[in-house]
Structures are given as C-alpha cells and as structure tokens.
Amino acid sequence: MSEENALLVEHVGKVAKITLNRPDRMNAVTPDMFDDLRDILAGIDTSKTRAVVITGAGRAFCAGADISGRSFSGGKPGDASRRSLEDHYNPAMLALMSADIPVITAVNGAAAGIGATLALSGDLIVAGKSAYFLQAFVNIGLVPDGGGTWILPKVMGLPRAMEAMLLGERLPAEDAFAMGAINRCVDDDKVIEEAMALAERLASGPTVAIGQIRKLARNAQGTSLADAMQAEAEAQQIAGNSQDFMIGAQAFATKTKAEFKGK
Template sequence: MADYQTIRVEQTDGIVTLTLNKPDKLNAMGPEMVGEMLKAFDALPAMRARALIITGEGRGFSSGAELGGRTFDGGNPGDASRRSLQTSFNPLMLSLAGLDIPVVTAINGAAAGIGCTLALSGDLIVAGKSAYFLQAFINIGLVPDGGATWVLPKAAGIPAAMEAMLLGERIPAERAYELGMINRCVENAAVMDEARALATRLANGPTVAMGQIRRLVRNAQSQSLSDAMNAEAEAQRIAGNSEDFKEGVQAFLGKREAQFKGR
C-alpha cells in the first residue's frame, strides 16, 4: 500500500475505502490531496478492487478546495483559477468518472464546493442526517467548478440546483434525499455501515457490467437516443463476453445464486 500523506487507502477483500484525511482542515482538497487521489485511482486495477468507497475523516466530508491550493503568482486571479482547475480538479473528476468499478460515497458533515461535487459523483450516495451539500461560490463572486454545473442539476434537478448555486444555500441531507440527490439518509453513526453494506453487494456482483452501466449513464446525458443505443449495444457485447455473464446464465438455469468474479 502506497504511503499517502493526505488520504488513507484501505482494502478489505474487493472493497477499497479511500478516506480524505486532513480532518484539521475539514478535509480541504489541495494539489497534494488531488495528486494522491489520482495515484490511488490508478492503483485500483492492480489491487483488483471491485468497489470503491470515498469518505472523509472527522466531522466533515470535505470543505472544498484548499484556498492555499490556488496561487495567483502575481497575475490575474481568474487565470490562475482556470489553470488550477485544468491541471488538478478537472482531471480528478474525469478520472473518477472513468473508473471501471462502482463507487459509493459516504458523507459525514459538510460537503462543500469541490467536496460537494465529489460527494454527488458517487454511483450510490449515503449521507448522515447531519450532512449537507453546499455550493457557496456565489458568496465570494465565483462560479461552481470541478463539474458542479453538470453534476448538481442532474442530481437535484435544475430548479433546486439553481437555488443552491445562485443563493449559496445548504441542501441538508434529508432534503437531498427528498430531491433524489442521494440514495440513503441514515443516522450519523450508521453512515459507514450502510456504505460498506452497499459496497459489499456491489463488489459481489457482475462488476464488468456495472462498469459499463456507469459509463453509459454518464455519457448518455450528452448523446442522442440513437447514439445511446449504439453505446448500449457495444457495452452489451463487452458484458456478454464476460465470464460473469456465463456464470449468471448457468446460475439462473441451475436455480442457484450466481458467484460473480468481476471478469
């Protein structure tokens, strides 16, 4: 296991748990953390991971970007922010979206800014009742970034997303559940137990097909119906050639529980 300074990576069987580990700064995300997360994502195939949990250490998931992570170098602040996004947060979010395994996010406390976008990028999202989601960029005269304007409207719907982004107001976990933004809203102490239960179920499933599903769903948002169906046909070819498909059919015909291997 790699030696990380700002995250913690643990593996139990096929489940990898990545914990943002700067609790003294509410897990604010700076260049070092982003780099370590990218390194951890790249290591998942070698770890034979079949599901990933992302959570935060301490009393918050993530307070967002570490302010010290955006240096202006005496130039225009906006230009520096653009460079930071293009070299740091944007590659991180694209790398997460491109993973071939299902992702569960477990949200405790604040999920703000890029932390909010990261939290809502899980395939399955579990939040404690005290958790909240916040895009407060407008309060300092900025716009949401790191994919927020793509993720939040799809999670909450355009009216709720616009309210959250234009007014800079929190979306409490229970409201997020009502809006369909998250999959589970549980007692704070039960967040990780619920996340692990979901991750275990996913890891024991046909993860080749799951990887194709997560890619199809994300790409379909910007495709025509025809393009989406062509992509489904190609994904079905990949899933249909997997060992898991053969096992699934044999288990169905034999009236037994399938033993998927993620291959």
Template sequence: MPHYEHILTERRGDVLVVRLNRPDRLNAAPPAMFDELRAALGDLDGARAVLIAGAGRGFCSGADVGGGALGAADPGAATFEALTEHYNPALLAIAALDVPVVSAVRGPAAGIGCSLALAADFCVASETAYFLQAFVNIGLVPDGGASWMLPRLIGRARATEMMLLGERVAAAKAHDWGMIHRVVADDALDAEAFALAERLAAGPTRALGLMRRGMQAALESDYAGAMVREAENQRAARGTQDAIEGGMAFLQKRKPVFKGN
C-alpha cells in the same frame, strides 16, 4: 499500500477505501489531495469497488489553495490552473473507472467537496451531512463539474436554487430531491456505506463498469445513439465469465457468484 500525505487508503477485501485526511480542516482539499486521489484510483490492483469518505467530522469543506490564488499575480489564471491541472483530472478519473464508486458523507460536502461526493455512483449521507454550493457568497462560480451535474441530478430549478442562493441543502432534503442515494444515522454511516460498496464489489464488475459509462454517454447522446451504445455494451457483457455464471445460476435457481471477469 502507498503512503500519501493528504489521504489514507485501505484495501478491505475487494473494496478500495480512500479517506480524505485533513480532519482539522474538515478535509479542505489542496490541489495535492486531488492529485493523490487520482493516483490512488489509478492503481486499483484488482479492487472491484471504491469507497470515498472523509476523516473526522466532515467529508470535504471545499478547495484549499492556501492563499495561492489570492496571492498570485493573476488570481484567475492560478484558479484555472488548479482546476484544470489538479481537481478536474481527479473527478474525470472517477468517471472513467471500470468499477462502481460509493461516497460516504458526514458534515459538509461543500464546493469541490460537493462535486466529489456527487461524482460517485451512490452517495450515502449521514443525518449531519449537508451539500453546499457557496461560490455565490464569495463572488465566484460553481466548479468541479457542478454546473453539468446538478441540473441532471435534481433539475434546473433546484440546481439554480443551490448555485444562485448558496444555501445549505441538508441530507434529508438532498434525498427528497433525488440528489443522493440514502440517509442514515451518523453512527451507522461507515458500516452502511461499506456494506453497499461490498455488495457492488461482489457484482458482475465488467457489466457494472459498462453500465456506469453507458449512462454517462447516454446523457450526451440522442435516443437512437443510446440504444446503439447499449447494444455494443450488451455484446461486450455477454462475452464475460460473469454473464455465463449469471445464466447458469438462473437456470439452476441459485444465487450467482460473480468473479469480476
């Protein structure tokens, strides 16, 4: 596996594990960390699922621009460049993946870290986790796609509460709101999140990729357009070896063995 400065990568079977690795800063993310994340996701090398986690006590406490934006001649321009050239491309790379993504969150998922955690298809959180849009507390606005993502996940009223009040949302409340997939004990987080990623990696990979991209497209299309996209995706899925295996397993009353093709 390639060596990175701000993340750790590990291939565990068919799962690519990516771990943010600045535990002394609760994995506060400099632009280079998201560049490395994007690079790691661009070279799956056959991995059929991705697990994103944080080293130490936190998932990601937000962006860390090292004072660069505040010290710049034009702080607004520097922030815009950091988002459009570094943070946003990594989040878009997650959206464009052909394989499912799981995030494992303990401690803070704040700011851009909240956006990263919720960009996964499944967010598994420990009882210590919390989600925070703290921008209002420093006179800034949500970024990393949060203003698009949160209303779609939890509705306008709750998204407004998160963004305009800037208060922590504990893991239990996030689960009640439908923002995340599951809450587990802190000492069970790594195993539970990996087990989910491993389950997804054993699924019909091409169909799963079509599903995740189809849902993204459906959020931006009308009812009829969504059905057309579904029909196109069904045509593509029907031509895969996994679909043949699934059909045969159904007829033979056995569990299918999907190979991801």
C-alpha cells in the same frame, strides 16, 4: 505528492476505502490531493478491487478547496484557478467518472464547494442526517467547478440545482434525500457501515456489467437516443463476452446463486 497521509487507502476485502484525511482543515482539498486521487484510481487492480468508497475523516466530508496560504505569484487569481482546475482537479474528476468499478460516497458533515461535487459524484450516495451540501461559490463571486454545473442538474434537476448554485445555501441531507439527489440518509454513526455494505454488495456482483452501466447512465443524458442505444450495444458486447455473464447465465439456468468474479 500531497502532504503525508492526506489521503488514506484501506482495502477491505474487494472494496477500496479512500479517506480524505485532513480533519483539522475539515478535509479541505489541495491540487496535490486530487493528483493523488487520480493516481489511486488509475492504479486500482479491478481483478482484486471491485468497488470504491470515498469518505472524510472527522466531522466533515470535505469543506472544498483549501485556499489558505495560496500564492498567485503576482499573477491574476482567475488565471491561477483555471490552471489548477485544468491540471489537477478536472483530471481527477474525469478519472472518477470513467472508473471501471462503482463508487460510493459516504458523506459525513459538510460537503462544500468541490467537496459537494465530489460527494454527489458517487454512483450511490450515503449521507448522515446532519450532513449538508453547499455550493457557496456565488457567495465569493465565483462559479461552481470540478464538474458542479454538470453534476448538480443531473442529480437534483435543473430548478433545484440552479437554486443551490445561485443562492449558495445549504442543502440538508434529509432534503437531498427527499428530492432523490442521494440514495440513503442514515444516522451519522451508520454512514460508513451503510456505505461499506453497499460497496461490498456491488463488489460481489458482475462488476464488468456494473462498470458499463455507470458509464452508460452518465453519458446517456448528453446524447441522442440513437447514440445511447449504440453505446448500449457496444457495452452489451463487452458484458456478454465476460466470464460473469457465463456464470450468471449458468446460475439462472440451474436456479443457483451466481458467484461473480468481476471478469
């Protein structure tokens, strides 16, 4: 378990708002925090919670992994880093990617290291105009982790992703928006408002289908067309058997507004 209140969870209607809450450390994360994030995601009751917003408290989204005071117990630092990733960070990122409901990230200030990877993992990404993304691993002789080498090329294309990872320079939110890597770039004081509005919109939608869409889209780039179509057929079976499809079809036929249940 991480330090007390390092992660805050607030339920707003059908939306779970998860806040990284170490503002004095610019929300630098620890392995325990990612264990808690994994547990929070695993414990979500999708009949009640139908979208997630992840943000950071204070002036930053997340400054990356907190390496202050880290002890390697006489071992090699690289060995300890591998264990930390395999046992803590990677399982949480996989849990995030495989969630059955949409995830919106609300990025305020710095999103660096694994914080940038986390921020860019949202299905929809909202950032303030002063926010920036930074993969600074190369500046200290390390490689991006937590899925960074998989996520960045998908959200910004290989050339820009290589630039971000090899040069280790800040990518301002406005530039990220211009290249299509994020969905919204808004005034800093509007980030949470915009993210929550998107989350509430998705949470009121057919979240069985939305959950299938997010998984299909994330997996499709690594598969053949035939495999992607087979996955679509299987997902369509799940969506087509949902209560939401029956509601949507009836609303379409009667030209009324669908009131989806997320079931």
